[in-house]
Amino acid sequence: MAAQTKVAVIYYSATGITYQMAQAVCEAAGEAGADVRLRKVRELAPDEAIRSNSGWQAHHLETQDVPEAQIDDISWADVVIFGSPTRYGMIAAQLKQFIDTTGPLWAQGALVDKVYSGFTSTATSHGGQETTLVSLYTIIHHWGGIVVTPGYTDPSQFVAGNPYGASHTSNNGEIAPDSIALGAAALQARRAVQISTALKKGMAG
Numbered sequence: 400m401a402a403q404t405k406v407a408v409i410y411y412s413a414t415g416i417t418y419q420m421a422q423a424v425c426e427a428a429g430e431a432g433a434d435v436r437l438r439k440v441r442e443l444a445p446d447e448a449i450r451s452n453s454g455w456q457a458h459h460l461e462t463q464d465v466p467e468a469q470i471d472d473i474s475w476a477d478v479v480i481f482g483s484p485t486r487y488g489m490i491a492a493q494l495k496q497f498i499d500t501t502g503p504l505w506a507q508g509a510l511v512d513k514v515y516s517g518f519t520s521t522a523t524s525h526g527g528q529e530t531t532l533v534s535l536y537t538i539i540h541h542w543g544g545i546v547v548t549p550g551y552t553d554p555s556q557f558v559a560g561n562p563y564g565a566s567h568t569s570n571n572g573e574i575a576p577d578s579i580a581l582g583a584a585a586l587q588a589r590r591a592v593q594i595s596t597a598l599k600k601g602m603a604g
Contacts, residue, residue, distance in 0.1 A: 404596045406433040406588070407472045410482030411440045411493040414454040414572035416520045417482045418462060420565060420584045423576070424480055424518065427585035431592040433478070438468035440497040454572050470501050478514045478595045479544075480588065481535060485519055488527030489534045498538060510542035512602075514595040518565040518584055520576070528566040536563075547594050549587045559583040 406428040412418035421437060428435045439462060442449070449455050473479055483490040504510050517535045521528050536546050550562045558579055559565070565583035567576045576584075 402599070404433045404478060404592050404599065405476045406435045406478040406480065406592060406595075407438060407468075407476035408435065408480045408482065409438045409440060409468045409472065409494075409497070411484070411491045412458065412462075412482070413444075413484065413491075414452070414569075415458040415461075416567060416569045416572055416576060417484050417518075418458065419576050420518050420520065420567065420580065421482045423581040423584040424482070424565075424588040427588035428478070428480075428592050431589045432596075433592045436472055436476070437465060438472050439465045440468050440493050443493050443496060468497055470504055473501060473504060473513075474509055476513065477599060478516075478591045480591060481515070481517045483517070483519055483531065483535070485521045485527040485531040488530040490519075490531055501542075505542060508543075510544060512598075513542075513544050514547050514591050514598065515539045515542075515544040516547050516564060516587055516591045518587065520567040520569050520580075522569060522571045524568050526568065528561060528568075529563050532561075532563040532566075545594075545598070547587075547591045549583055549590060552590065553586055555579070555582050555586065 408424050410421040425435045425437050483494045517532050519531045567580035
């Protein structure tokens with residue numbers, strides 16, 4: 400019997416939008432048969448900045464029990480799905496800082512041939528969703544990883560409209576992810592699990 404595919408969902412979220420998408424990814428990956436870990440990256444912002452935004456403060460408190468990501472979570476996983484809001488068209492500094500700690504794994508060749516994917520959210524329409532995901536995938540190319548995206552592999556993607564990864568426009572955190580964004584996140588998770596499972600089976604054979 401083939402070993403269960405292991406998925407690490409590693410995200411950063413300030414006000415909870417990306418967190419909600421991460422939950423949808425976890426749920427779909429679990430339904431696809433994977434063993435799933437949900438991990439947030441460490442917050443770098445000072446407490447006074449967090450307290451200055453009621454939504455940020457509330458989300459910080461409500462997710463205080465979510466385990467923080469460690470590089471061992473990447474070692475463990477067959478699939479790593481990253482989530483981050485956009486910051487000037489790139490991933491948030493909190494996620495980038497975590498990724499920058501993976502040098503020892505890279506040096507060991509431990510990041511190669513895993514499946515990777517990403518999802519994002521922005522405050523405004525066309526606020527850098529695609530560039531954020533493309534910049535994330537540039538990192539994966541350096542790792543020798545296998546990028547899996549939702550593409551236009553399902554009719555729903557012609558509504559969601561982003562072949563690079565699930566994305567959502569939150570209007571500065573005021574609009575929660577809708578069924579379209581959550582559906583794209585679920586599709587993305589299922590594809591990542593399916594392709595990783597097939598890859599593992601093929602490499603074992």
